[in-house]
Every structure is written in structure tokens, then in C-alpha cells.
Amino acid sequence: MKRVFNFSAGPSMLPLSVLERAAAEMTDANGTGQSVMEMSHRSKDYKPIIENAEALLRELMGVPSNYKVLFLQGGGSLQFAMVPLNLGAPNAAGRRRASYVDTGVWASKAAEEAARFMDAKVVASSKDRAYAYIPAAPAPDPQDAFYHITLNNTIVGTKWSKLPETGSVPLVADISSCILSEPLDVSKFGLLYAGAQKNLGPAGLTVVIVREDLIGKAAAETPTMLRYDIHAKEGSMYNTPPCYAIYVLGLVLEWMKASGGVEAMGKRNLEKAAVLYDYLDSSRMFRCPVDKEFRSLMNIPFVNGDAELEGRAVKEAAAADLVNLAGHRLVGGLRASVYNAMPREGVVALVDFLKRFEAANGR
Numbered sequence: 001m002k003r004v005f006n007f008s009a010g011p012s013m014l015p016l017s018v019l020e021r022a023a024a025e026m027t028d029a030n031g032t033g034q035s036v037m038e039m040s041h042r043s044k045d046y047k048p049i050i051e052n053a054e055a056l057l058r059e060l061m062g063v064p065s066n067y068k069v070l071f072l073q074g075g076g077s078l079q080f081a082m083v084p085l086n087l088g089a090p091n092a093a094g095r096r097r098a099s100y101v102d103t104g105v106w107a108s109k110a111a112e113e114a115a116r117f118m119d120a121k122v123v124a125s126s127k128d129r130a131y132a133y134i135p136a137a138p139a140p141d142p143q144d145a146f147y148h149i150t151l152n153n154t155i156v157g158t159k160w161s162k163l164p165e166t167g168s169v170p171l172v173a174d175i176s177s178c179i180l181s182e183p184l185d186v187s188k189f190g191l192l193y194a195g196a197q198k199n200l201g202p203a204g205l206t207v208v209i210v211r212e213d214l215i216g217k218a219a220a221e222t223p224t225m226l227r228y229d230i231h232a233k234e235g236s237m238y239n240t241p242p243c244y245a246i247y248v249l250g251l252v253l254e255w256m257k258a259s260g261g262v263e264a265m266g267k268r269n270l271e272k273a274a275v276l277y278d279y280l281d282s283s284r285m286f287r288c289p290v291d292k293e294f295r296s297l298m299n300i301p302f303v304n305g306d307a308e309l310e311g312r313a314v315k316e317a318a319a320a321d322l323v324n325l326a327g328h329r330l331v332g333g334l335r336a337s338v339y340n341a342m343p344r345e346g347v348v349a350l351v352d353f354l355k356r357f358e359a360a361n362g363r
Helices: 016-024 047-061 075-087 105-114 228-233 243-258 261-282 307-319 344-361
Strands: 067-072 097-102 119-125 147-150 171-174 191-195 206-211 299-302 334-337
Touching (some): 016 243, 075 105, 075 191, 075 206, 105 147, 206 228, 243 261, 261 299, 261 344
Parallel strands (some): 097 147, 147 171, 171 191
Antiparallel strands (some): 191 206
């Protein structure tokens, strides 16, 4: 069986043991004589699957009891609309207003989408230096409905090293590319959301963790399918949920728990990232364009400036079973996404390849 080291930003690699178990249970899950893909989402066979996934997520993330966990669809991108529609209640002056910090492409898209429904103010941005840092975040206006950040910026490879202080204004964060990568105090947030296809499982599932007091404030024009209160009331089963993706999420969470949980995962991720960053900081061919203070543990971009050479590096790496290293189409260069399922050996293999490539092509 051939397996490559997959550095894709998403969908990303999954733990081999998870894939093997899913394969073993493909036609007969838990002795039911059927695949999870075939189960009715309201059956007695499926109920423990979704309940187990939620319970494990709550346990691993330390989700307080006054938060709802929702299993939705539409990716993080749909949350760009659902957040303002559900949390953007008018303030005392009758205005619907929120603050956004622009730290990259997805943060910018979130603000742009919110602006369709409310006054979405971009209160800080790092666009002036191609998003190579996290800007100082000003205090929110107390009249704001929420304060939105993108905790880890997948394309440019930055992360918040310190959360902004927002007082009574709910802090909302897109954590799609860093969920469960290191400990996170859920109680500091009003709402968290994440597409599953990076650290949680296959594409098709979106996880939303929302404080209960923020539910039930949706704008009147909000479509039924986009209302958090509807999904919370129906236990994420207002309509058919992404059943198989939730099943795989449960397997991934079981793997994480058996691997030591989030704290152990965070330590391993620090060690993995250090292997690649140490090489890049000493390389004469490649460099990481991100300020050291704000470097991501999950998404590590590196550049040379010569597009032809970068393209050859990507092609030769793929031939060496190190795949999906091309940077995002909007920024170019190279990028290694080293999510939880990426073993340290994969990062070491990448660094060994880059050293060989540099020796063969140095000038």
C-alpha cells in the first residue's frame, strides 16, 4: 500500500488508523450489517454515533455546559453569513454593527460577507505588509454585536499569539485551520466555527460552538436553515446532517484522545513546526515571510521569489511522495500544512528533501 505525506491545506491527511477503521467498518458498522452511509440519521443505530462525536469534542475542547455544539454544513464560508445573521441584533441605537480584524483572505471575505447584512467595520488590518503579521486589535465599541477574528490564517500562515480583550462584546473566531491543534479556552469566546476538512475529518461538516445566550437573536429575514436556534433545538437534525463526516469526526476524536488529547497534540505540533522553521531560518534558498511572533503551527509558507524554481521544487517534492506543497493560488510560493495527522517523520522528510533540493540548485 502506498501512502504519501500530504501537505494540503484542506482537505488534508487523516490518521492512518482512522482510515483503516473506517475501511473495516465500511459495509458493517458496529455489527449493524450496514454502512454508516446507509443509516437513517434518526435511527437507533446512528444516534450513538452523533452523540459520541459531540461528547468527545466537548471533552477534548473543554466546552462549558452553557455552550451548544452544532454539526452543520456549508463550510466556514457559510458561517461568514450565518454569524452576522444570527448574532447581529440591533444595538440601542437600532443599528446592526460588528468589528472585524482583517488578517488574511478568509478574514477579509468574512468581513465582506457580513457587510451585506450589517455595518461590519474593519478595525485593524495587516494587509499593508501582505498579512505577514497580526495587527494590534483596538478595543471594541460596547455597542458592537460581536468582534470577529480569524484565529489561524491558512493562506498566509499567521496566528494570533494573544487574544484581543473584548469585554462584554462576544468574541467570535474562525478556527477552521487550528481547531484542536493546541489548548484553547472556549469560555473566552461567544462563538467558534470550523470547517472539518483540516483537523477534524473529511469535507462536508462544519462545527459551530456557540454560547447559549447568543442563540435566538437571528434577524427576522434569516432563512430557517441558517438559524442557530433551529439547529440547536433539533440537535443538529433539523434536516439530514452529514452523517458519514460526523462518524469520521468521532473516529478522529477517539484517535486524538488515545494520543494524549489536545495538550499532547499541541506539544507535538510545536515540535513539528520547529523542525521546518529551523530549516527555513537557516536556508539560503527559502524563507518564511511571516514575522516570527505570529507564525502558525499548522500552515507554514515559504518562498524563494523565483516562480520557476518554486514550481520545480513542488514537482520534485511530489515525485518524492511529498504532495500538495504549492502555495495558495492567490499568493504563490510553497506552503506546508502540518495538521494534527501529519507525523513528525513527514516534516523531517520534507526538510531532508528541501536540503537536497537546495544543494542541487543553490547559486
